[in-house]
Amino acid sequence: MKHRDEFCQARRGEIQLPHGRVQTPVFMPVGTQGTVKALSHQMVEDIGFEIILGNTYHLYLRPGTEVIADFGGLHEFSTWNRNILTDSGGFQVFSLSPFRKITDEGVQFRSHIDGSKHMLTPESVVEIQRVLGSDIQMVLDVCTEHGIDKKSAHKALTTTTRWAKRAKDAWQQSLGDYRGAAFGIVQGNFFEDLRAQSAQELSELDFPGYAIGGLSVGEPPEVFEHFLHYTAPLLPTGKPKYVMGIGTPDYILSAVEAGIDMFDCVFPTRVARNGYFFSRDGRINIKNERYRRDTQPIDLDSPISMYSRAYLRHLFKAGEMLGPMLATRHNLWFLHTFMTEIRTAIEENRFLEYKNTFLERYGRGMG
Numbered sequence: 001m002k003h004r005d006e007f008c009q010a011r012r013g014e015i016q017l018p019h020g021r022v023q024t025p026v027f028m029p030v031g032t033q034g035t036v037k038a039l040s041h042q043m044v045e046d047i048g049f050e051i052i053l054g055n056t057y058h059l060y061l062r063p064g065t066e067v068i069a070d071f072g073g074l075h076e077f078s079t080w081n082r083n084i085l086t087d088s089g090g091f092q093v094f095s096l097s098p099f100r101k102i103t104d105e106g107v108q109f110r111s112h113i114d115g116s117k118h119m120l121t122p123e124s125v126v127e128i129q130r131v132l133g134s135d136i137q138m139v140l141d142v143c144t145e146h147g148i149d150k151k152s153a154h155k156a157l158t159t160t161t162r163w164a165k166r167a168k169d170a171w172q173q174s175l176g177d178y179r180g181a182a183f184g185i186v187q188g189n190f191f192e193d194l195r196a197q198s199a200q201e202l203s204e205l206d207f208p209g210y211a212i213g214g215l216s217v218g219e220p221p222e223v224f225e226h227f228l229h230y231t232a233p234l235l236p237t238g239k240p241k242y243v244m245g246i247g248t249p250d251y252i253l254s255a256v257e258a259g260i261d262m263f264d265c266v267f268p269t270r271v272a273r274n275g276y277f278f279s280r281d282g283r284i285n286i287k288n289e290r291y292r293r294d295t296q297p298i299d300l301d302s303p304i305s306m307y308s309r310a311y312l313r314h315l316f317k318a319g320e321m322l323g324p325m326l327a328t329r330h331n332l333w334f335l336h337t338f339m340t341e342i343r344t345a346i347e348e349n350r351f352l353e354y355k356n357t358f359l360e361r362y363g364r365g366m367g
């Protein structure tokens with residue numbers, strides 16, 4: 001255990017942003033279209049979240065940047081008055097739009113909503129995120145999937161670096177009333193030397209913070225672990241480190257151990273809408289027959305502990321809207337409580353013990 005301790009990079013931090021301080025390590029709920037699905041912003045705030053995600057690609061397409069500009073930004077438009085981190089849109093173009101083409105200039109694509117033609121460039125996504133009023137904006141990057149060849153991975157990396165330079169210049173020129181930070185996104189796919197090259201090139205651009213992109217894109221867990229632990233130490237130590245797209249307890253604990261400060265993922269809210277509840281004994285699929293007459297709550301400490309598993313199962317089997325609302329509220333409460341326990345464990349120098357105890361019980365659970 002002692003040997004293992006020496007490699008533990010878990011750290012406590014606090015990020016000062018235009019809409020208040022954020023305690024780290026932090027899990028950030030995803031609110032793609034200006035809402036964390038199935039919850040009001042007041043409920044997200046009541047759970048205790050200090051930062052949520054929004055998405056440039058979606059909000060640019062609908063309702064349109066100009067509509068949000070009318071209100072002075074996404075905070076005013078959606079009435080969320082804490083921090084917002086927005087992803088740049090590159091990843092969503094690749095995962096959503098039917099046609100897209102990368103050129104030196106940027107990415108051309110057709111809207112997944114109405115097929116209309118659009119183009120995002122490093123400069124245009126900086127401007128869109130300035131209009132949104134993002135407290136942290138992500139630069140336009142080229143995310144690549146697991147299994148591509150090294151030549152393609154290298155081409156994506158060099159485009160990402162060239163675009164990052166253009167984004168950094170555009171972001172610096174955008175500062176004034178707008179005080180949001182810009183984060184670079186390290187790519188390099190699943191090649192160690194490319195990850196090192198990307199981290200080196202982006203570190204030289206001196207962004208306020210850095211994300212590790214291109215992970216949790218379908219690779220096997222052991223590959224995720226390896227490249228997370230390989231890449232995290234390559235990022236500048238004194239700046240926030242963010243891994244995009246992870247949100248399960250096991251992946252979060254591994255990332256915290258690697259010194260990561262920030263995470264986001266749609267998983268906890270998406271699975272909630274399908275009846276999966278997080279618990280200390282693993283995930284509970286409430287639709288399972290075994291809960292049909294179960295009088296117990298999901299968790300006695302949960303904000304939804306007044307509801308029995310039998311009732312929650314009934315809501316999902318009957319297709320009632322209250323089901324996803326309650327499950328989302330529970331899963332986000334679970335993750336917020338989990339992150340609070342992690343921060344306390346780090347403060348008390350017992351993170352590895354906390355990690356092992358949590359996983360021992362969580363992994364043994366019903367799943």
Ligand SMILES: Cc1cccc2c(=O)nc(N)[nH]c12
Nearest residue numbers: 088091143213214215244245
């Ligand atoms: C949301 C997300 C998940 C996973 C990976 C990525 C990525 O590499 N780049 C961006 N911009 N976003 C990502």
